Amino acid sequence: MSRSPFLLLGTGLLVAATGCSGGGDDAPGAGGGGSAGDDRAFVPEGLSNTELAGQEGGLTLVAFTLEQGAAGLVLHAAVENEGATPACEVGMLIDYYDQTQQLVTSAGSAVLGGHFYLIDDGSGVVLTCIPPGKVGMTSMPALSPEVVLSDLGHLEHHFPAFTVPGVVPLDGVSVGKLTAVGTAIGSAYRGTLTNGLDQVLSSPKVTVFPVNRVGRPLAVATSLAPMEIPPGGIWPFETSSVGELGVGYAAFAGGSVVP
């Protein structure tokens, strides 16, 4: 799998990245996921993570970090929409196989698109989508502690998603520039989310991924609130902590837009 070059665009920050490769036999060996300044798009290198046969097209895995977390293996991934239409309500499913090709476990999570779209059918339903050419990100829940990184042989993934005719961009929700602040266990992000829509945004959520030089997500920090932000309202937030800040970040706004 190779990518060259791509733009990583969250709602908050643009990160330029260079091309790279992962999973090949000539990869220079696996390493920890925490080297923020490196150029690796796939960590651990050498661990193949291919799209499930027959599922190719549209969405492409462009970077991932799989590393040991406090509760088990955690995976953060970046997914690019290479299609011509928005990919909506995207998910990512991964099957983990050991070195004897036996399925060890599976996991899945929603891929954050950070962009709101309105279904133009009068229903008022709003979706989150990854626009064409843009990158979404996801962070999977920790795997069972019994799943050990060194035992893994390869991964297979695919992306359930929707191509919805007649969706129109609904611009207006934005995350302002973030500031990193020190915490007892690392760093957190402070910033503001602005609801520039004509509708109320309820249960707002901001998800921030610190990234390395090529846009590989290194960790995830979140902030959410059980509240409603009226049109034009601003929500100041501070995220949970991450261990490292990388060289940049990608921030994704979320929440429910009430029709």
Add this chain to the structure above:
Amino acid sequence: MTTMNRRRFLHGLGGAAIAAPFLSSVAEKEAKSQGVPMGTPKRLIVMFTHYGCLTNRWFPAKSHGELTATDYMATTLKHMAPYASKLLMPRGIRAMNEWSFGGTHGQTTDPHTQVCGSYFTCYPVTPDDGKFDAKPTGRSLDHIAAEQVDPSGKPLFMQIGGVRGDNTRTQDVISWDQPGQVFPGYGSGTAIFSNLTNMFGDGGMNMNPDTYKMARGQGAVDIFREDIDSLKRVPMSVADTRRLDDWMALLQDVGGTVTAQCNEMTATGLGLSGQMSGGGDIVKAAATMQDLAVLSAICDANRVIFLKFPGTYTFSHLDLNKDSHGISHRIGTAFMGGTCLDGVLEMIFKIDDFYAQQFARLVGRLDSFDEGDVKLLDNTATVWFNELSDGNSHNLNNMPILQAGSCGGYFKTGQAINVEGGKADLTPGHSEEDCQGGESTNLDGVGTPANVATMPINKYFCNLLNAIGAKGGPDGFPLKGGMAEVSKFGKYDDTKLFKGAGPSPVTINNPGEYTELKAV
């Protein structure tokens, strides 16, 4: 003979012996304490498949009234035609917690995660945004039923093709022994086979003295003559003496039918051996699991048996090179909407036809064993449940459900019964109207209009529970040790209440069974 051997053996006697009120030297105390119903065992056997079907090819034209072999021959269910007189097709039913973008008929979590989580629980899943790891807040039908009627207290849940799903991926998990707790069941037949063969011998295939005598034709009462004679010498009331005589008569009947078949010969006849084959071969794996289900029923090891086919499976033996999920979406991937695969409707039909053959095989096996004056099948409700109605629309109204067996005369058979008003011309859906012009665009239009065929599946689950002898508490919900009929199941029977992970309290608007499905 060890006590353990006899206990295991007596489990195989099928309810009569284990319910015997007197013989403290055997296992009836244990069985009584578990509340296992007496009499000929009634079983619930379920085959579950993913991604719905081409509904307009699956349903017979007539939605209410007698269905003959000819009616089935015109459909995907043609393989079921030989059993037409033993089939019941409940029509007009909606399963719980249908997905849509706007949450019109349930949660907005995921088109599969919330359906599989809620299907047999009728409880919402949480967290509401747990796209692939949300879990139901209630227990599933198999466990609720098994704790009351199964000799082991647990269902036999078999995942054909291997165990799928765990806490981090629940998209195709249907069995929940506790709220939010995945029940993996068995992914291969070896362990099941080992358990079963212990019932007719130590260490696998070696028969113990009792089972050997049974296989040679000696009656159960003769085997237990010593125990019975000893018991008869114990002073007891006239009523107890009468009960003992009744029990001996029952033991003669049941022991001579069910138990005599719970042996190595039957296992061999079913093609089962200690070396389970199948591996990645779905056809062999399915056959093995089905036969284990049959053997388990014969041995009365389990009265609640669920078999599940895998999701996202590439049926290469059907010359398909796309997985079943992608094919159900018409475009070959997990995406929804886009350019349809050439010939995709025939691909879906191939899978539907395969499943129909599998169900026919299972039903045929069950119908090939005598149990008293009837067939084993007749003492079961063997039901094929589809996850969805149409696989692209992901709708849960107008569910394709097919039952075989009357469960001891509890259900009517030989007909379709439309529980939504009894109309005989209920729509079969619009599955073949997708991909017009080569594009899959009108997802809602290929299902069944949402206001049609919407009677809650909860009531059918009440039927099934009552049919196998489960009981409810004073409030009508299933309750181990209860005395009443089961009249309520799940948290909601109105799919709209599931939205937002079900903030409303437990609400069953339409309690009771579907009386129109009952024979008497």
